[in-house]
Amino acid sequence: MTSTHGARPRRVRLWRWRKNPLRRRSDLVEAWLLLATLVLALLIGAFTGVAAAGVVNGAIEDRREHTRPVPAVLVEDAAHALPASVAEDGDGGVWAKVRWSAPDGSTRTGRAEVDTEAKAGSAATVWNDSEGRLVSAPPEGADARFQIVMAGITVAVATGGLVVLGGWLGRSRLRGQRLAEWEAEWQRVEPSWRKRMTG
Structure with missing residues (x-):
């Protein structure tokens, strides 16, 4: 004979979906809420993610369309650039003063x-926008794909x-409601139970 002392209770999976005397209406509602939360999180997350990627891709394409590379001339030696001008993007360059011609023919620095x-x-x-202002180069290749992804x-x-x-908040509310129902039932049952125990 095998002793069952200390054995862990067997976990019943998907018990909220199965008919049983202990299942309450709130249990079934909670099961549907969990399923709806999972499905909506996946669908809405995927939809908004794809939409956001499309927006960023469109913004990059717009930058490419409205910016252009322009030849410029270095006005100062890069070695004379202020230490605070050292670029922090890891390329190892410095921000030095340059001169270029805008679309209207004016010289800018x-x-x-x-x-x-x-x-x-x-x-x-250098890169200019449609008005000849200095702008950063639009991302290309792997950098652009990284930003989009x-x-x-x-x-x-x-x-x-x-x-x-939102699903977690709804589930917490259901649990609070269930606890209140249990408390109300205990208030009805407790007097007769106490009589049997003390009688």
Whole structure:
């Protein structure tokens, strides 16, 4: 004969979906809520993620359409650029003063990233918008794909998380309601139970 002393109770999976005397209406509602939360989190997360990726891709395409590379001339030696001008993007360049011609023919100056060994008078390439203002180069290749994918993932996770949070709040409310029902039932049963125990 095998002793069952200390044995763990067997966990019944999907018990909220099975008919049994202990299942309450709130248990079935909670089961449907959990299922709806999961499905909505996946669907809405995927939809908003794809939409966000499309928006970022469109913004990058718009930048490519409205910016152009422009030849420029370095006004100062890159070695003379202030230490605070060192670029922090890991390319190892410095932000030095350059001069270029705007679409209206006017000469403009500004700071652009150049190689640390560049000398005054050497050629450089800067990016301009449609009005000839200095702008950063639009992302290309792997950098552009990374931005698009990360935007989609971030929005998908954030949106799905909000749906899950809403489901969790709804589940907490159901549990509070169930506890209140149990308390009310105990108040009805407790007097007769106490009589039997003390009689």
